[in-house]
Each structure stands twice: as structure tokens, then as C-alpha cells.
Amino acid sequence: MTMSSRVIPEPPARGVRLPRSARRAQLLHAARDVFVVHGYHAAGMDDIAERAGVSKPVLYQHFPSKLELYLALLDQSSADLQATVRDALESTTDNKQRVTATMQAYFDFVGAESSTFRLVFESDLTSEPAVRDRVDRVQQESAEQVSEVIAEDAGLSDEQAHLLAVGLIGMAQVSARYWVTTGQQIPADEAVRLVSALAWRGISKFPRTGG
Amino acid sequence: MTMSSRVIPEPPARGVRLPRSARRAQLLHAARDVFVVHGYHAAGMDDIAERAGVSKPVLYQHFPSKLELYLALLDQSSADLQATVRDALESTTDNKQRVTATMQAYFDFVGAESSTFRLVFESDLTSEPAVRDRVDRVQQESAEQVSEVIAEDAGLSDEQAHLLAVGLIGMAQVSARYWVTTGQQIPADEAVRLVSALAWRGISKFPRTGG
DNA sequence: CCGCTGGGTTACCCCTGAGTAGGATCGCCG
DNA sequence: CGGCGATCCTACTCAGGGGTAACCCAGCGG
Numbered sequence: 001m002t003m004s005s006r007v008i009p010e011p012p013a014r015g016v017r018l019p020r021s022a023r024r025a026q027l028l029h030a031a032r033d034v035f036v037v038h039g040y041h042a043a044g045m046d047d048i049a050e051r052a053g054v055s056k057p058v059l060y061q062h063f064p065s066k067l068e069l070y071l072a073l074l075d076q077s078s079a080d081l082q083a084t085v086r087d088a089l090e091s092t093t094d095n096k097q098r099v100t101a102t103m104q105a106y107f108d109f110v111g112a113e114s115s116t117f118r119l120v121f122e123s124d125l126t127s128e129p130a131v132r133d134r135v136d137r138v139q140q141e142s143a144e145q146v147s148e149v150i151a152e153d154a155g156l157s158d159e160q161a162h163l164l165a166v167g168l169i170g171m172a173q174v175s176a177r178y179w180v181t182t183g184q185q186i187p188a189d190e191a192v193r194l195v196s197a198l199a200w201r202g203i204s205k206f207p208r209t210g211g
Numbered sequence: 212m213t214m215s216s217r218v219i220p221e222p223p224a225r226g227v228r229l230p231r232s233a234r235r236a237q238l239l240h241a242a243r244d245v246f247v248v249h250g251y252h253a254a255g256m257d258d259i260a261e262r263a264g265v266s267k268p269v270l271y272q273h274f275p276s277k278l279e280l281y282l283a284l285l286d287q288s289s290a291d292l293q294a295t296v297r298d299a300l301e302s303t304t305d306n307k308q309r310v311t312a313t314m315q316a317y318f319d320f321v322g323a324e325s326s327t328f329r330l331v332f333e334s335d336l337t338s339e340p341a342v343r344d345r346v347d348r349v350q351q352e353s354a355e356q357v358s359e360v361i362a363e364d365a366g367l368s369d370e371q372a373h374l375l376a377v378g379l380i381g382m383a384q385v386s387a388r389y390w391v392t393t394g395q396q397i398p399a400d401e402a403v404r405l406v407s408a409l410a411w412r413g414i415s416k417f418p419r420t421g422g
Numbered sequence: 423c424c425g426c427t428g429g430g431t432t433a434c435c436c437c438t439g440a441g442t443a444g445g446a447t448c449g450c451c452g
Numbered sequence: 453c454g455g456c457g458a459t460c461c462t463a464c465t466c467a468g469g470g471g472t473a474a475c476c477c478a479g480c481g482g
Binding site for chain 2: 039152160169197198
Binding site for chain 3: 255256267276282
């Protein structure tokens with residue numbers, strides 16, 4: 001189906017020595033793959049170590065705990081998403097195109113090879129405050145940016161604008177996630193076009209037709 | 212802040228004997244409270260038992276495992292939500308009102324005292340297939356129903372209609388969840404009105420203005 | 423050749439928390 | 453009163469997995 005067979009990605013050569021920084025990067029890579037597939041709880045430090053072709057203590061020479069490792073990855077993904085969204089919103093001053101660009105950003109993020117969106121959107125460690133904070137912050141700040149654009153040319157209060165912004169963000173997030181689970185049956189650009197249209201029709205000139 | 216102080220809900224009288232069915236119901240109640248607050252993983256069977264004023268083996272006389280107990284609750288909540296959504300969609304034939312009613316359904320579900328929405332929308336056991344299935348099914352079937360309404364009077368393909376339906380569902384779900392975290396700063400009916408307006412403006416007469 | 427440093431390994435500790443064995447109590451019926 | 457069938461409790465087992473102690477070895481400077 002997909003381009004190349006990704007069944008058994010890489011059983012990396014065991015016994016190879018790496019300089020510290022390179023090893024760290026590789027461990028992050030391995031951990032990302034494991035967490036993305038199994039989630040936090042079902043993932044074992046042994047699994048991650050094995051995936052990297054290394055033994056467990058090596059992992060602990062680079063990261064003090066499972067949680068810290070997870071947070072490192074989560075921070076990475078959060079920052080990634082947020083940068084993408086920010087760029088999208090700043091890419092133009094035309095609000096219609098802003099909507100499309102932002103929607104595209106979400107679909108790109110969710111469709112990315114690494115699937116790191118699972119860390120941000122489907123974390124199974126939300127009982128941990130540190131995780132909750134980060135996950136919430138992404139949504140919060142994305143919504144904040146959208147909210148500013150909305151409030152600009154619509155006479156809504158901050159709270160109202162923010163609620164709508166969250167609604168739009170939610171639409172993007174959930175529809176994009178649904179779209180990947182279908183194996184991209186609908187082509188990406190068409191999906192983006194459809195959902196963007198839905199969002200734009202909803203939000204454009206919002207208050208004036210508020211029957 | 213809220214009406215009554217719910218700090219220490221009920222430390223039920225220890226040593227009271229109950230008939231089997233009543234005990235079962237009470238255990239479900241206690242388990243619900245604990246799972247809702249801590250999630251699956253952080254919740255202990257001891258916690259649940261203690262909350263019910265009972266010892267652990269009693270719990271196991273009613274439920275064969277932690278997972279089964281969790282699934283029982285999840286099924287309950289899923290059915291609850293789905294019934295609410297179905298009723299909302301069948302409550303009228305006017306599509307504009309349908310949108311409002313459905314949105315109201317989500318806000319009601321999320322705003323409910325029991326907070327069981329956390330089981331369906333924020334489960335931390337999505338790595339378990341049995342849980343994944345149930346959570347996905349709710350969204351899937353809700354979207355299916357919405358999708359039928361959309362496809363009725365709009366010339367979209369099934370896949371396209373379904374994607375938009377998921378987008379709308381996502382909007383409802385995420386904005387409702389956001390709304391509760393704010394402690395209902397915005398009054399419920401106003402929030403519903405706003406988000407419904409957003410959704411309705413987006414979806415009504417969709418294809419004809421698809422510039 | 424020696425020893426030191428940095429990267430790596432095996433084999434273990436040990437705590438947490440799901441699940442259980444066996445016994446105590448209460449109420450009831452004959 | 454004596455048994456008996458529920459309900460419930462104290463006290464335990466045990467596996468899984470995060471985290472660590474102790475040791476290995478390649479390479480290089482002296």
C-alpha cells in the first residue's frame with residue numbers, strides 16, 4: 001500500500017559505539033517510535049533500548065527517567081506543531097487563506113511520517129500534570145492566536161472569540177486525526193479544502209448574520 | 212464556588228452489608244468517580260474499594276478484573292452519549308435546530324455531574340483494543356448519523372460527508388470540553404448558541420457556495 | 423606496557439499494584 | 453440452637469517493569 005515496506009524498520013547494529021550526542025539523538029528516535037505505537041504505559045524502557053540496539057543503562061545515562069524521556073519528546077512535538085500553526089497564521093493577512101493554511105498545518109502535522117501527533121493529541125499520560133500542562137498549552141496557545149484574528153474583525157468578547165477558536169481548532173484536530181485513520185482515502189488537499197471551507201463558511205463575517 | 216461543597220463526597224459507612232445488586236451498583240458508582248478523576252492507570256483497585264467502604268475482594272466478587280470494570284463503565288457512558296445524540300438528531304426535522312440540539316447534547320454530556328465524559332473523550336487506556344474500539348465506535352456512529360443528514364440535502368459523496376461530520380463532531384466535543392475546564396464562565400446556553408451558530412453557518416447549504 | 427576515560431553490558435534489586443486463599447460474621451430457616 | 457449460604461475481611465502471593473550496582477573493553481597518552 002504505502003511506498004516501502006515498513007514492517008521491520010531498523011534493527012540497528014548491536015555493538016556499534018557512538019559519540020554521546022549521536023547516541024542521544026538515536027535514543028530519542030527509538031523512543032519516539034515506541035511511544036507513538038504503544039503509548040506511554042504499554043511502552044517499556046527495555047523495548048526502547050532494544051529498538052535502539054542498546055542496553056537499558058545506556059538509556060539512563062542519557063535520560064534520568066521514563067517520564068523525562070517522554071517529556072523531551074512531547075516538548076519537541078509540541079514546539080513543532082506550534083511553530084507550524086504560527087507560521088500558517090502569519091503566512092498571509094487574508095483570513096480565508098489563513099484558515100486554509102492553518103488547516104493544512106494540522107493535516108501536515110498529523111500526516112507526518114513520524115506520527116508524533118499521537119503524543120500531543122492522544123497521550124495516555126494525561127494524569128501526569130507535566131503532560132497535561134504541555135498538551136493543554138498547545139491547544140490553548142493555538143486557540144489564542146486564532147482567537148486574536150477572530151476578535152480583530154468581529155465584535156465578540158475575548159471569551160466568546162476564544163470558545164469559537166477552540167471549536168475551530170478542535171475541528172481541525174479531530175478531522176485530521178480521522179483522516180489519517182482512513183489511510184488517506186480522501187487525498188490530502190481535498191480533505192483540507194473541504195474542512196477549510198466548512199470552517200471558513202462558519203467563521204467569516206460571524207456576528208453580522210448571527211440570527 | 213459551586214453550589215455545595217463536594218470536597219469529601221461520601222466516606223460510606225464501613226461494615227454495612229448490602230444485597231448483591233445494590234453493592235454492585237455502588238461499586239460502579241465508586242469506580243466511576245475514581246476513574247474519572249485519576250484515569251485508568253493511576254486508579255487503584257484499593258482506591259475504588261476504599262471509596263466504596265469495602266475491601267478489595269468484594270470488588271472482585273462483582274467484577275473479574277480491573278479492565279472489565281472499566282469497560283462496564285465505558286459501555287455505560289458510551290451508550291449514554293450515543294442515546295443523547297440520537298435523540299437530539301431525531302428531535303426535529305429542521306436541520307438548523309438539529310445542529311443546536313446536537314450541540315446541546317454534547318454540552319449536556321460533558322457538563323454532567325458525573326463527568327463520565329472523561330472516560331469516552333479522555334481515556335488513558337487507548338492502547339487497549341477493547342477500549343479503542345468503544346471510543347472510536349461512539350465517534351464513528353455519531354458521525355455516521357450526522358453524515359446522513361448532511362448527505363441528504365447536499366451533493367457530497369459519502370466519504371466527503373463523513374469527513375465533514377467528523378469535523379463537526381470534533382468541534383462539539385473539543386469546544387464542550389474546553390468549556391467545562393473554564394468552570395462554565397460562559398453560560399451554557401450562550402456557549403451552545405455560539406458554537407451552534409458557527410457549525411450551522413459552516414454546514415448549511417454547503418456545496419452551493421463552495422467557492 | 424600501563425592505566426585512565428568514555429561508552430557499553432550483564433545481572434540484579436525492589437516496589438507497586440493486580441489478583442487470591444482462607445477465614446470470620448451476619449441473617450435466616452428448620 | 454445448629455447449620456448454611458450469603459457477604460465481607462485480613463493477609464498474602466506474585467509478576468512486571470522502572471531503575472541501579474558492578475563490571476567490561478576499546479583506544480590512547482605517557
